[in-house]
Amino acid sequence: MPPPSKHMVEPDGRLASPLLEVRNLRVEFPTRRGTLVAVDGVSFAIMPGEILGVVGESGAGKSMTGNAIIGLLEPPGRIAEGSIWLDGERIDNLPYEKIRRIRGKRIGAVFQDPLTSLNPLYTVGRQLTETICTHSDMHHSQARKRAIELLAEVGIPAPDRRIDQYPHHFSGGMRQRVVIALALCANPELIIADEPTTALDVSIQAQIIALMKRLCHDHNTAVMLVTHDMGVIAETCDRVAVMYAGRIVEIGPVRQVIKSAKHPYTHGLMGSIPGFGKDVRRLTQIDGSMPGLTDTPSGCAFHPRCPQAMDKCRKVRPDLVPVEQSQIACWLFDEAKEMANA
Amino acid sequence: MPELTDKSPALQVTKVARYFDVSPPFLNRLLEGAPRQILKAVDDVSFAIKKGETFSLVGESGCGKSTMARVVVGLYKPTSGAVAFDGVDMASLRTQAEALPLKRRMQMIFQDPFASLNPRWRVSNIIAEPIRNFHMIEQPADIQKRVDELLACVGMSARDGKKFPHEFSGGQRQRISIARALASQPEFLVCDEPTSALDVSVQAQILNLMKDLQDEFNLTYLFISHDLAVVRHMANNIGVMYLGRLVEVAAARTLFTRPYHPYTRMLLESIPDLEMTGTKTAPLAGEIANPIHPPSGCYFHPRCGFANERCRRDLPISKPTKDGALVACHGVEEGRIPEFREVKTPAPA
Numbered sequence: 001m002p003p004p005s006k007h008m009v010e011p012d013g014r015l016a017s018p019l020l021e022v023r024n025l026r027v028e029f030p031t032r033r034g035t036l037v038a039v040d041g042v043s044f045a046i047m048p049g050e051i052l053g054v055v056g057e058s059g060a061g062k063s064m065t066g067n068a069i070i071g072l073l074e075p076p077g078r079i080a081e082g083s084i085w086l087d088g089e090r091i092d093n094l095p096y097e098k099i100r101r102i103r104g105k106r107i108g109a110v111f112q113d114p115l116t117s118l119n120p121l122y123t124v125g126r127q128l129t130e131t132i133c134t135h136s137d138m139h140h141s142q143a144r145k146r147a148i149e150l151l152a153e154v155g156i157p158a159p160d161r162r163i164d165q166y167p168h169h170f171s172g173g174m175r176q177r178v179v180i181a182l183a184l185c186a187n188p189e190l191i192i193a194d195e196p197t198t199a200l201d202v203s204i205q206a207q208i209i210a211l212m213k214r215l216c217h218d219h220n221t222a223v224m225l226v227t228h229d230m231g232v233i234a235e236t237c238d239r240v241a242v243m244y245a246g247r248i249v250e251i252g253p254v255r256q257v258i259k260s261a262k263h264p265y266t267h268g269l270m271g272s273i274p275g276f277g278k279d280v281r282r283l284t285q286i287d288g289s290m291p292g293l294t295d296t297p298s299g300c301a302f303h304p305r306c307p308q309a310m311d312k313c314r315k316v317r318p319d320l321v322p323v324e325q326s327q328i329a330c331w332l333f334d335e336a337k338e339m340a341n342a
Numbered sequence: 343m344p345e346l347t348d349k350s351p352a353l354q355v356t357k358v359a360r361y362f363d364v365s366p367p368f369l370n371r372l373l374e375g376a377p378r379q380i381l382k383a384v385d386d387v388s389f390a391i392k393k394g395e396t397f398s399l400v401g402e403s404g405c406g407k408s409t410m411a412r413v414v415v416g417l418y419k420p421t422s423g424a425v426a427f428d429g430v431d432m433a434s435l436r437t438q439a440e441a442l443p444l445k446r447r448m449q450m451i452f453q454d455p456f457a458s459l460n461p462r463w464r465v466s467n468i469i470a471e472p473i474r475n476f477h478m479i480e481q482p483a484d485i486q487k488r489v490d491e492l493l494a495c496v497g498m499s500a501r502d503g504k505k506f507p508h509e510f511s512g513g514q515r516q517r518i519s520i521a522r523a524l525a526s527q528p529e530f531l532v533c534d535e536p537t538s539a540l541d542v543s544v545q546a547q548i549l550n551l552m553k554d555l556q557d558e559f560n561l562t563y564l565f566i567s568h569d570l571a572v573v574r575h576m577a578n579n580i581g582v583m584y585l586g587r588l589v590e591v592a593a594a595r596t597l598f599t600r601p602y603h604p605y606t607r608m609l610l611e612s613i614p615d616l617e618m619t620g621t622k623t624a625p626l627a628g629e630i631a632n633p634i635h636p637p638s639g640c641y642f643h644p645r646c647g648f649a650n651e652r653c654r655r656d657l658p659i660s661k662p663t664k665d666g667a668l669v670a671c672h673g674v675e676e677g678r679i680p681e682f683r684e685v686k687t688p689a690p691a
Binding site for chain 1: 402403511513514541542543544545546547549550553568569570571572574575608609611612613614615616629630
């Protein structure tokens with residue numbers, strides 16, 4: 001079944017098809033107390049070589065979306081609805097062995113904690129060569145050479161010596177570099193990076209961000225960067241999707257979303273970040289906190305915290321509508337459009 | 343200290359050092375001839391906090407900020423140096439009876455609101471503990487009234503007192519921690535990364551609350567954080583720590599407009615730029631050295647672009663600059679480090 005994909009026009013007039021397309025994704029957790037919906041009707045596309053940021057507070061469903069794409073949802077979590085397409089091929093309903101072939105080869109992954117993503121009992125070199133051998137027909141000695149090249153590429157000094165060391169010999173920043181090297185092993189087309197810099201200090205974070213940007217540019221790898229840090233998004237991404245309570249509330253070019261946030265949630269989120277450009281006595285605050293999965297409000301999930309909530313927001317759930325270059329799920333913009341049309 | 347006012351210091355920290363013995367066990371030392379190893383978590387740190395002001399310590403992990411917080415509240419005894427609160431040297435208070443009135447006046451808020459509240463106690467009990475401990479109110483009914491007041495103070499309802507900590511979100515729990523810290527009517531609060539476990543919208547709520555409480559009760563804060571943006575929002579004066587030493591102490595405004603020390607500049611440059619001005623330079627290479635075997639001379643010299651022979655040899659001591667900052671750097675002292683803006687955006691030729 002070919003995907004009825006919406007083609008996008010590139011600047012030079014060519015039609016470009018998205019590398020990854022997520023359509024109407026719904027992730028559920030059936031529990032004894034009812035079904036919890038962690039991701040609800042999420043759709044987005046990533047173009048080849050593009051860096052898409054997914055930002056939101058804890059519990060927004062951003063990591064779940066990433067895990068669903070690489071088929072790493074932990075049972076009882078499951079994809080209840082929707083589809084995921086990688087380069088025109090549907091990958092959400094593949095048998096385990098097939099998705100395992102894609103994961104690592106075509107989609108790489110970088111997780112938050114570099115210590116838990118590496119096996120403490122194997123040397124870094126063994127983990128790298130194993131991955132390279134799994135995804136290519138390289139000979140062991142060739143794979144080792146490639147592994148040393150990769151370590152050098154991610155900026156690890158003396159890679160021919162470091163390759164025989166164990167993960168605990170590396171510092172946090174160096175471990176994250178190793179994990180990035182692991183993700184790059186098979187030259188994937190897409191990397192899912194789930195909070196790759198959250199466990200690191202700011203100076204190391206800056207190094208890792210610069211490294212990821214450079215590598216993705218060099219290899220033309222697309223990245224889905226999941227993070228809670230708007231600063232990291234601003235530094236790296238081309239486009240950004242803001243998630244709240246399992247849904248995308250705003251998606252658009254990073255400059256537009258950050259400089260002129262439209263959705264009340266994004267607007268509040270930007271205002272609550274202490275910044276250098278602004279000298280304010282008080283930060284804008286969004287009262288309350290993200291609803292739990294068991295008590296997602298009716299209508300727009302943000303309405304109990306929204307300063308501009310209307311009657312309609314409490315009853316009907318808004319869908320993404322195009323506003324300028326972004327798409328926003330908020331009745332404020334739908335209303336405005338209807339009025340303009342009328 | 344920048345711009346002396348008539349406010350007297352609430353806290354005076356003088357040349358405080360705290361070392362930890364991280365030697366291998368006695369038998370290993372005996373058999374393998376391994377030497378003793380001393381970790382200098384905090385070394386030669388001096389600063390003062392004026393009443394009603396906020397002093398911040400910033401630095402990356404392992405730089406000794408949390409150790410400093412613990413020394414200030416008396417959870418660790420300093421190896422050398424003195425901490426004086428309201429003019430009284432903490433080390434001079436030998437007995438519990440002497441120390442208790444002073445301890446009542448300083449409280450601490452911890453980083454992890456999940457670990458710092460007893461999961462088996464009800465919230466009202468948690469908040470009432472300092473009241474009972476310092477014998478501030480004796481009648482149970484009056485204690486309950488005071489607890490309800492405190493809950494209202496931090497924006498929670500009296501009904502929340504009946505619940506257990508696990509029923510609250512991270513932000514609510516941090517409010518409970520603040521209510522508990524306020525229960526003994528302190529003048530001085532040590533806040534060790536109070537918002538780093540929270541989401542940014544909740545962080546804004548807690549930071550706003552802390553500022554409101556500071557105004558209401560004229561509190562003095564020692565605010566510890568790794569997040570420079572948060573620190574800039576909260577602090578009057580800032581101390582930047584690196585490997586256990588203060589490298590720069592300055593008023594918040596000065597530090598962010600005219601940072602002197604190369605490490606401070608590196609920290610400022612590595613903050614992700616939300617304004618997207620595109621003036622970023624490449625991030626500095628290198629990582630924090632091992633504090634057990636710090637580099638010779640200035641601890642920062644292996645990562646510093648301005649380091650010379652003297653930096654590799656001699657440990658710099660803090661010297662005041664012309665706008666009142668205290669900077670420990672040979673380069674700044676000799677005037678061989680260019681102005682901050684020149685470094686950030688090189689002038690077109």
